[in-house]
Amino acid sequence: MLRGLWQLTWLEIKIFAREPLGLVGSIAFPVLIFVVLRRATGSVRGVAALPRFVSVDLPVFASVMIAASAVLSLVAIIAIYREGGILKRLRATPLRPHTILTAHVLVKLLFTAVTLGALIMVGRRIYPVDAGVPLLSYTVALLFSTASLISLGFVLASVVPTARFAQPIGSLALYPMLGFSGLFVPVESLPPMLQAIARALPLTYAVSLLRGIWHGEGWAAHASDAAILALMFLIFTAIATKVFRWE
Amino acid sequence: MPSPPVVHVAAIRKTYGRTVAVDEVSFNVQPGEIFGLIGPNGAGKTTTMECVEGLRVPDRGAISVLGLDPARNRHALQERIGVQLQEAQLQKRIKVIEAVGLWASLYQKPLDGDRLIEQLGLSDKRNAWFMTLSGGQKQRLFIALALINDPEVVFLDELTTGLDPQARRAIWDLVRGIRQRGKTVLLTTHLMEEAERLCDRVAIIDHGRIIDIGAPAELVLRHCPERTVFVATDDVTAAERFRALPQVQSVVSDPSTALGAGGQLIIRGQGDLVTEVIHCLAEHRIRVTDFRTEVPTLEDVFLKLTGHLIRD
Numbered sequence: 001m002l003r004g005l006w007q008l009t010w011l012e013i014k015i016f017a018r019e020p021l022g023l024v025g026s027i028a029f030p031v032l033i034f035v036v037l038r039r040a041t042g043s044v045r046g047v048a049a050l051p052r053f054v055s056v057d058l059p060v061f062a063s064v065m066i067a068a069s070a071v072l073s074l075v076a077i078i079a080i081y082r083e084g085g086i087l088k089r090l091r092a093t094p095l096r097p098h099t100i101l102t103a104h105v106l107v108k109l110l111f112t113a114v115t116l117g118a119l120i121m122v123g124r125r126i127y128p129v130d131a132g133v134p135l136l137s138y139t140v141a142l143l144f145s146t147a148s149l150i151s152l153g154f155v156l157a158s159v160v161p162t163a164r165f166a167q168p169i170g171s172l173a174l175y176p177m178l179g180f181s182g183l184f185v186p187v188e189s190l191p192p193m194l195q196a197i198a199r200a201l202p203l204t205y206a207v208s209l210l211r212g213i214w215h216g217e218g219w220a221a222h223a224s225d226a227a228i229l230a231l232m233f234l235i236f237t238a239i240a241t242k243v244f245r246w247e
Numbered sequence: 248m249p250s251p252p253v254v255h256v257a258a259i260r261k262t263y264g265r266t267v268a269v270d271e272v273s274f275n276v277q278p279g280e281i282f283g284l285i286g287p288n289g290a291g292k293t294t295t296m297e298c299v300e301g302l303r304v305p306d307r308g309a310i311s312v313l314g315l316d317p318a319r320n321r322h323a324l325q326e327r328i329g330v331q332l333q334e335a336q337l338q339k340r341i342k343v344i345e346a347v348g349l350w351a352s353l354y355q356k357p358l359d360g361d362r363l364i365e366q367l368g369l370s371d372k373r374n375a376w377f378m379t380l381s382g383g384q385k386q387r388l389f390i391a392l393a394l395i396n397d398p399e400v401v402f403l404d405e406l407t408t409g410l411d412p413q414a415r416r417a418i419w420d421l422v423r424g425i426r427q428r429g430k431t432v433l434l435t436t437h438l439m440e441e442a443e444r445l446c447d448r449v450a451i452i453d454h455g456r457i458i459d460i461g462a463p464a465e466l467v468l469r470h471c472p473e474r475t476v477f478v479a480t481d482d483v484t485a486a487e488r489f490r491a492l493p494q495v496q497s498v499v500s501d502p503s504t505a506l507g508a509g510g511q512l513i514i515r516g517q518g519d520l521v522t523e524v525i526h527c528l529a530e531h532r533i534r535v536t537d538f539r540t541e542v543p544t545l546e547d548v549f550l551k552l553t554g555h556l557i558r559d
């Protein structure tokens with residue numbers, strides 16, 4: 001049933017790495033931003049003067065950005081593959097449709113994990129990670145959140161008309177979600193209308209989960225976040241299955 | 248008893264919204280033949296082909312390929328057929344060898360990828376990225392991918408579009424090679440010359456409907472039986488003698504050439520006209536300075552049947 005999954009995944013990893021800016025864009029760039037942001041704010045004395053997402057939530061903010069760029073890149077790749085007839089060509093083989101898409105999800109998850117790893121390694125000197133931070137658990141939480149966002153990405157990828165619009169439409173959908181996610185402004189302090197919106201978006205739960213795990217609150221304390229992310233994953237996947245276009 | 252057809256298409260119809268792309272299309276492809284779907288742009292060739300390949304499901308009608316229903320048994324069928332799609336692409340930065348390797352890994356009994364690459368003349372492009380290949384090289388790679396599972400039937404959708412005459416001829420040889428190995432080929436083209444030289448039988452399709460099916464020569468004979476012979480001669484009795492032949496319909500002298508000395512006669516007729524004229528020339532020892540025949544082609548058949556040129 002999974003025939004070809006590993007071959008295709010491995011191939012897509014290599015192909016992605018060959019793209020100009022492929023590795024740089026997905027790994028080096030987020031790391032660089034992280035370092036620059038930290039350097040720029042690190043000299044400011046008095047943590048209270050800094051916005052909370054830098055002082056407390058910088059790892060969460062950085063991780064969410066990694067996840068977001070993974071999703072955007074996936075939406076763009078799917079749009080390009082569809083426009084070029086690559087999806088159609090792959091579908092005219094014994095590959096199962098879900099195998100083709102799963103390969104792309106695996107590639108994105110892999111790069112998300114690698115980028116997070118690079119971020120923590122490079123950032124270690126300027127942003128010492130508490131010994132108490134459960135890094136493995138955090139990585140799982142990030143991949144879990146990314147998977148949920150990716151399922152939304154597939155819905156997006158189904159509706160973008162052409163590859164040219166993939167990136168802008170994807171950003172348009174994703175970045176406002178960031179604003180409501182509770183990363184910059186606590187969800188509770190939003191007006192009720194916006195709170196309702198925030199509660200309908202997966203990113204809100206992803207931020208809550210990531211923040212909690214990073215600060216050692218454990219999965220049990222965030223079971224509802226995880227459950228909702230899982231539920232959204234199922235819903236978006238079901239929608240994507242219905243609306244996904246191969247050509 | 249004749250062997251059952253490899254591809255059997257019965258009265259299929261396919262619409263896209265309000266566009267009727269294919270309507271009442273029926274044909275059979277016999278084992279070991281090269282069968283061509285020919286028709287102008289938008290005629291419904293690709294739609295028909297993709298229904299047969301199981302990539303689209305017709306609204307109506309029935310299809311069987313190697314005894315299987317492509318819509319229901321797509322995965323079982325993919326194992327046994329080879330597909331080349333019109334205007335397909337691969338990942339820009341996939342290497343030739345990687346594409347062939349991936350495809351080989353997807354099938355149960357793949358051919359040797361390296362040998363296939365060599366046979367298709369892609370050996371020095373093994374490690375080249377797809378995006379750096381020329382049109383003809385891409386096309387040959389797609390043929391390699393269509394052949395990797397040693398399929399029983401191969402579907403080729405416009406395989407030589409955009410290729411130079413030399414590359415085109417090389418690909419024709421390849422396709423004949425496929426037939427020689429006992430495979431069946433269903434192809435589409437809007438090049439009449441290609442159909443005439445390559446196909447054992449063709450179906451002419453226009454506006455989603457099949458107009459006629461047959462061997463190219465048979466179609467020409469059926470729809471365009473008229474033949475023309477051009478004879479340049481000094482013999483003033485020649486015109487009269489030609490007029491007396493049973494198959495001759497008209498003999499006129501070409502107004503663009505001088506009358507009498509070396510004037511050219513245009514002899515129109517049907518069926519065995521050319522043989523008759525040659526016999527007549529021999530019998531009456533008519534001296535000829537030039538002799539030319541004009542036999543209609545598939546292109547003429549097409550023009551006659553559809554009322555427009557294929558490239559319109």
Ligand SMILES: Nc1ncnc2c1ncn2[C@@H]1O[C@H](COP(=O)(O)OP(=O)(O)OP(=O)(O)O)[C@@H](O)[C@H]1O
Pocket residue numbers: 263266267268286287288289290291292293294295333437
């Ligand atoms: N995906 C689609 N959506 C809507 N209409 C389509 C689609 N594919 C084909 N058509 C329409 O169906 C008709 C037949 O198209 P098809 O691609 O089968 O023609 P074709 O004979 O292969 O033409 P060509 O020689 O240009 O490849 C055309 O009118 C075309 O516009």
Ligand SMILES: [Mg+2]
Pocket residue numbers: 292293294333404405
């Ligand atoms: Mg076509």
